[in-house]
Amino acid sequence: MIDYEILKVIWWLFIGVLLVGFAIMDGQDMGVGTLLPFLSKDDAERRVMINSVAPHWDGNQVWLITGGGAMFAAWPLMYAAAFSGFYWAMLVVLLALILRPVGFDYRSKVSSNKWRTNWDWLLFIGSAIPPVIFGVAFGNLLQGVPFEIDATMRPIYTGSFFGLLNPFGLLCGVLSLLMIVFHGANYLVLRTEGALQARARSVAVATGILSAILFVLGGVWTYMGIDGYVATAGLDPAGPANPLAKTVELQSGAWFANYAALPVLWLIPAVGVLGALAGVVMIRANRALAAIICSSASLLGIILTPLVSMFPFVMPSSTMFNAGLTIWDCTSSQLTLEIMLFVTLIFLPIVLVYTSWAYKVMSGKLSTKYIEENTHSLY
Numbered sequence: 001m002i003d004y005e006i007l008k009v010i011w012w013l014f015i016g017v018l019l020v021g022f023a024i025m026d027g028q029d030m031g032v033g034t035l036l037p038f039l040s041k042d043d044a045e046r047r048v049m050i051n052s053v054a055p056h057w058d059g060n061q062v063w064l065i066t067g068g069g070a071m072f073a074a075w076p077l078m079y080a081a082a083f084s085g086f087y088w089a090m091l092v093v094l095l096a097l098i099l100r101p102v103g104f105d106y107r108s109k110v111s112s113n114k115w116r117t118n119w120d121w122l123l124f125i126g127s128a129i130p131p132v133i134f135g136v137a138f139g140n141l142l143q144g145v146p147f148e149i150d151a152t153m154r155p156i157y158t159g160s161f162f163g164l165l166n167p168f169g170l171l172c173g174v175l176s177l178l179m180i181v182f183h184g185a186n187y188l189v190l191r192t193e194g195a196l197q198a199r200a201r202s203v204a205v206a207t208g209i210l211s212a213i214l215f216v217l218g219g220v221w222t223y224m225g226i227d228g229y230v231a232t233a234g235l236d237p238a239g240p241a242n243p244l245a246k247t248v249e250l251q252s253g254a255w256f257a258n259y260a261a262l263p264v265l266w267l268i269p270a271v272g273v274l275g276a277l278a279g280v281v282m283i284r285a286n287r288a289l290a291a292i293i294c295s296s297a298s299l300l301g302i303i304l305t306p307l308v309s310m311f312p313f314v315m316p317s318s319t320m321f322n323a324g325l326t327i328w329d330c331t332s333s334q335l336t337l338e339i340m341l342f343v344t345l346i347f348l349p350i351v352l353v354y355t356s357w358a359y360k361v362m363s364g365k366l367s368t369k370y371i372e373e374n375t376h377s378l379y
Helices: 004-039 043-053 062-074 076-085 087-109 113-143 167-191 194-225 254-261 263-284 288-310 334-361 368-373
Strands: 147-149 155-157 228-233 247-251 313-315
Touching (some): 004 043, 004 113, 004 194, 004 288, 043 087, 043 113, 043 194, 043 368, 062 334, 076 147, 076 313, 167 194, 167 263, 194 263, 194 288, 228 254, 228 288, 254 263, 254 288, 263 288
Antiparallel strands (some): 228 247
């Protein structure tokens, strides 16, 4: 039997891995979809872009579903608070995600420029909106979410949808979009050729540099203008799920306390910045696979940075400080975590092996000539 406290940390790490996995795998698909109406010059090039991600997008989206399921099972209080407080934001994400499978399936059914152009824009909406909203959500987590918990442990959201669209939240949303466009552009350089590849390379260089700049700007903004939350008493790492048992204070610089206590953690944001800049260097040198590895590393560093900053908090409250949720007091029972860990250790390697096999089998360059020769069997 694994110690309860260790299990809580394991699941915090695992959910972080799922978020990173979603950003890397489905992020490249969303990046390509976001670029679809802008990067291509004709229908043939658009079909090249679509078919570069078409074999994998549905499998990659499983990372998001798995992440949501893991939050529900491991952090039920956090799941309840987030999915009720962010209800309208999540609904917009859901509606946007629905546009993707419909767009992929129906776009090429009718040989009409107007028909296909409309679907291109719907695919753009379905690809660009989710990362923006996810970034806005991360920005609001760092600021604290306006929710309270009553005596029956029921979370009550006291904010509004438009309240989430504050300047810092929007900055994080733009950063999130730039991250996935950078990653998607690198993938297009790997899978395409000719003029389309050249345009994708230019976009990758610009978005990679902008991602690094906005990430640093967000860090400076957090340090100078956003106070963090600190649990000062009553927090038992091995205790039951009772958020109201602790005392929490708002302190300046609190989100940098973990980095001060363990300086090696600075490697995480460093990977976020250096990965983006290294990706720019690699893509300029026409080393697309290396650039994808670098942009993946950048996604890893950028996503893990706020998680490490907030640890042990996963959803701090800005209106009822002691209601803020941490990995110590919003987690499922020890038995639940053990069963889920056992299942994960069996099925996650299977998913990784299958995904790797699928990418290997369906790799290689796509060209407009190939699309025209196989026009009836491709999207």
